[in-house]
C-alpha cells in the first residue's frame with residue numbers, strides 16, 4: 474500500500490516530530506524532519522521509521538550521561554558503605 478504525504482506527516486507528528494518537506498514520493502525520498510527538540514535532519518522516511526532518533530539529541534544525551542556518571546558512582550560507593 475502506497476503511503477500518502479498526509480499519512481507520513483501524521484505518523485511523524487505522532488512521535489512528536491515535524492515534517493518540514495512538503496512532498497513525499499516514496500520510502501527512499503529524502504526529506505527534512507525536525508526532532509521534538511527542534512533540530513532539523515535529512516532522512517528518508519524508511520530510515521526515520523527504523524531509527525526515530527536525532528543525532529544531535531543522541532549526542533547531547535551522551536554528554537549528559539557523562540556529566541552525571543561521576544556523581545552516580547560516588548553515590549553508589551556511599552550506599553555500599
Ligand SMILES: [Zn+2]
Pocket residue numbers: 508509510511512527528529530531
Ligand atoms: Zn534533536
